[in-house]
Amino acid sequence: MSEKTQLYLNGVSRSFDGFKAINNLSLIIERGEMRAVIGPNGAGKTTMMDIITGKTRPDTGEVIWGEDTDLTKVDEAGSARLGIGRKFQKPTVFETHTVEDNLHLSLKADRSVFGTLFHRTTDAERARVDELLDLVRLTAQRDDLAGDLSHGQKQWLEIGMLLAQDPELLLVDEPAAGMTDAETMRTAELLRDIAGKHSVVVVEHDMEFVRALGCKVTVLHQGAVLADGSLDHVSANPEVIETYLGR
Numbered sequence: 001m002s003e004k005t006q007l008y009l010n011g012v013s014r015s016f017d018g019f020k021a022i023n024n025l026s027l028i029i030e031r032g033e034m035r036a037v038i039g040p041n042g043a044g045k046t047t048m049m050d051i052i053t054g055k056t057r058p059d060t061g062e063v064i065w066g067e068d069t070d071l072t073k074v075d076e077a078g079s080a081r082l083g084i085g086r087k088f089q090k091p092t093v094f095e096t097h098t099v100e101d102n103l104h105l106s107l108k109a110d111r112s113v114f115g116t117l118f119h120r121t122t123d124a125e126r127a128r129v130d131e132l133l134d135l136v137r138l139t140a141q142r143d144d145l146a147g148d149l150s151h152g153q154k155q156w157l158e159i160g161m162l163l164a165q166d167p168e169l170l171l172v173d174e175p176a177a178g179m180t181d182a183e184t185m186r187t188a189e190l191l192r193d194i195a196g197k198h199s200v201v202v203v204e205h206d207m208e209f210v211r212a213l214g215c216k217v218t219v220l221h222q223g224a225v226l227a228d229g230s231l232d233h234v235s236a237n238p239e240v241i242e243t244y245l246g247r
């Protein structure tokens, strides 16, 4: 494993009632890399993310974080503490709080309740919130209630809330689902801005969006890697066309 490796999956399998949802899956994500994961329904994309975050234990195989941390021994809270942030498909923001307060609350999330109650916002925290607002394209909406944002804006806010925790890896599940075309393209730009500083793994079905991400693509099928490389490279693969793109 090289020093650049952030996440290493080797020979990972997981069955549910005899059905192999993940079947000898191997994958390496480098530090700062963005990777798109595509594949038909039931290919194992969600199960793969469940295994990375410690929600699901693999039956066999290695899941290593950084140099030598065994993620198969860690639960979801533990993986979050290690620096793995996960964005589920449905946005979960504090609807009755402003956009800005949502970000402040996320910065403080690792404090005890007592600490949060008596905490005074520091200049450094204010600067960090400004930076996050800018990054997630919500500076103009900072005083709006999160509940009043569009679906796409809520997704960006939640990405900002995860970034407030400064994760080393961000797992993002179908961010473009339900977005307008313009929001979809802005989301791709946003994720491109985040990559480099953070590793980003994006599960997605929208091929226009995947193209806009401009990153390496991994095609999952029946719980294993069917192909990987550039979108053009995997799109020309006859097996990928047969099992996924040609449908």
Ligand SMILES: Nc1ncnc2c1ncn2[C@@H]1O[C@H](COP(=O)(O)OP(=O)(O)OP(=O)(O)O)[C@@H](O)[C@H]1O
Pocket: 016, 017, 021, 039, 040, 041, 042, 043, 044, 045, 046, 047, 048
């Ligand atoms: N907890 C579980 N119990 C039983 N079967 C499960 C469980 N989790 C996943 N599976 C099965 O494992 C297979 C892979 O599912 P998974 O959700 O990982 O696929 P996916 O690639 O994310 O699909 P989609 O694109 O539809 O979200 C499916 O056949 C699913 O029914």
